[in-house]
Amino acid sequence: MLHKNNIIAIVILSTLLLGGCNWMSEVSPGNLNDNEEINTEDYYVPVQEYTGKEYTLPNGKETDRIANENREEIEEAIKSFFKKEYKTEVKVHNIVGNVDGATVMVESIGEPHFYTYAVIPINKKTEQIYSEKVFSQEGQVENAIMAGVYGMIMEEEFQNLNDLIEKTKNDYNLTGINKEAIPIGADRYSNEHLKVTIFDDNEFEAIAEEYLENPNRTADEWKKAFNIDNVAPKDIVIAINLFMTDQNVEPNQQAFEHLIKALEQANNIPKGAYAIRLHDNYISKNGSGSKDNSIERAHPDELLKD
Template sequence: MKTLYNLLVICLGFSIFLAGCSNFQSGGGQPDNAGAEDNTKDDRLVRVQDYTGEGYTLRNGKETDKIAQENKEAITKAVETFFLEEYKTEVIVHNIVGAVDGATVFVESEGEPHFYTYAIIPIDVSQKKVLGGNVWTQEGQVENAIITGIFAMIFDQEFAKYEELVDEIIAKHPVTGITEDALRNVRAGGHGNTFYYTNSYDPVFDQLVTTYLNNPNTTSEEWKSLFGKDDYSSRGFTLTLYLYMEDANAEPDEDIFNDIVSGLEKLDGIPKAYYSVILNDNFIDKTNALGLKENSLRRSSPDYIIKE
């Protein structure tokens, strides 16, 4: 079983985000699935407005995906039980995608803290058997998601102001985000919505997870009394605004991009954090849920928009 787990770690590695460590990222916390299908680029690209997560694939997942789909009920129950026992969190299972020797299960937390994440369930291919008692998660993945959800509870007013700006951007410019279905089915980027996602990096946030596991019913006001903006550095938390052009024939527009960046730079009263802005064309790769391409416009590492 240890060998099986090692293989899963290699093949279901967590994608590196532009918001944190790299200039190339998925636009959400989904597992690494580069090279999952040998399709041509044009076959893979679909309009972002039409993308629900259908066609999303992981390496060597065809056989396990069939087994997983035949055992949806058992997988759903096993993953729900796992999150309740290990993370004191009720989750909704939205999507199950086969991978080498297992399946990735995309979930959404119920209530607060609110976040999206995933777990992995091993599958014995030779026996066509789902190993429901061995559900696991990649180190730090769920913890990061929980932290981002708690962070949003603590800084709810600041998040509201950030989301007001996002709403203004969408109303003012011909840009859009992913669909609600795609958000649920293939985005595992912690707290966020169809336009943005979040990540945490400062070890100081670990105390939030400990407190949550001891008392998952901690209220927003209680969180605010335990943790504030002076308790972490701005570099320890990132918010990434990840947008697409609305028109199928439109290239990422520099004037629109610069206006979005300028608006964010001028905005006060939003969460203390490092901010990125990404503007893609209208198309998304259905096999890996990536919109980032050579023509994408980016304001990101190392030139983050910094709010202290």
């Protein structure tokens, strides 16, 4: 059973395995690869230029080389793993070396749509790739499935939310992350400016179990299997991260307050606890925009929409 404490642990442990690649997480110099010293000018890039190819994991330089030299074998192993364990076809995106193997970031093909990852062990001395020992962090893929199903059954509401965010971006010259970088966070149901994390351990757990029985349900079938009224807003965290489009400008307080007000007044958007952050134009090479000058309304003061 995916209890709430277990789900919190999943988020923390997946952050460790991904080395802090989540683009709403705090910048941590310890995430740098192989104890490299920070050069601030090199560590941050304009968000429009960040594709995720720059992303590394601690002590993963050697396994990264081995993994990418054997990309075809790894892709085959990862696709086979998701098909066998989760009845899901996936597209492989980045393969990033970690201390004992490679973290492989994937995107589901079709609906429900979600991003997640798996890990494949590698022996650095022999350069052997253990294709038969691919694994996922306990509960990580299941949580991604939950978020993907939520996005699927709330398609109209998410479209309204995306339209609201896009209008704010256009009105105040804001932007999200580069679309090429979306898979880097392995952030469940997500796009260039938001991501969803599920903390409910009752209604949504049943959804994950039913998905493994039959992943090919329609949105209407999922709606019948799922009672959103039984889920508290605080158990569905919707994180919104926006950036200033122009370089060398501070986050716009007026834009931030406008977005908060627009969300407060919106009616037909997804139920959830909204964590909103506005950053300057720069993002770290590990995928985080959070810095001392970022403006945020987040835990424990999320904006609740029921």
